[in-house]
Amino acid sequence: MAQTTHIGKLTHSGARSFNPVSKAFHWLMAVIILVAWGIGYYGGGMLHYGVSDAETAQKIWAINLHKSIATTTLFLIVARIIWRAYHRPPELTDMPAIMKLATHLGHWSLYLLMIAVPLSGWANSSSAGYKIPVLGLFTIPQLGPKNPALTPYLVEAHFYLSWALLLVVVGHAVFALKHHFIDKDETLTSMLPKQD
Incomplete structure (x- = not known):
């Protein structure tokens, strides 16, 4: 079994500090999640099919852009989990x-x-029979055959899970700010670029 190392360390002052790879994963995924969420909200909730050709085209563009960006998290989360499995976070x-x-x-x-x-x-x-693009470079295979009867339930599941993710991300940020401004500890700065 491979030896498990730490993602970060405790500095001489006792502050937690994550290493650059962990920080890169953290902030890259944060940006991708927020951007993909915003585009998904715009395309899925603000635009509608059939209102006009222009709005339909805009909706298709927004949803495809959302998928193209969001699918990168599938690869990043696998890489991040593998990284974390062999590099524990600082205590x-x-x-x-x-x-x-x-x-x-x-x-x-x-x-x-x-x-x-x-x-x-x-x-x-x-289930809807659509392609799943990744950054406009390639597509990933479908998880199963086209099944329009299942699509409404999956749309609803994706909707509620997306909102749950946003709430957890916002809560994560709020608690990080609370640690920084109220508790005055190094929880937030441990994930920021090192200041030398």
């Missing part, structure tokens, strides 16, 4: 047990949703 210190538990539950919820949301979108497109 939580100076934190009550209940806060440590809440932190771990929040992180696991985030990982679960980062897997469930793109998978539900992939299944949704597959």
Whole structure:
């Protein structure tokens, strides 16, 4: 079994510090998730088929752009999980047990949703018979045969999972800011570029 190392370390002052690879995964996925969510909301909720040719074309463009960006998280989350399996995060210190538990539950919820949301979108497109592009470079195979009867349920699942992901991401950010401005600890700065 491969030896497990730490994603980060405790500095001489006792502050947590993640290494550059972990920070890159964190911020790249944060940006992709928020951008894909915004485009998905615009294309899925703000635009409608059949209103006009222009709006229909705009909706198709937005949904395809959403899928093209969002599908990259499927590859990134696999890489991130593999990385984390062999590189443990730095230990939580100076934190009550209940806060440590809440932190771990929040992180696991985030990982679960980062897997469930793109998978539900992939299944949704597959059941509707649409292609699933990745950055406009290639397409990934469908998860199953076209099944229009299943599509409405998958659309609904993707909708609610996407909102759950947004809420967890926002909660993650709020607690990071709370640690920084109220608790005045290094939780937020541990994931920022190192200042030398």
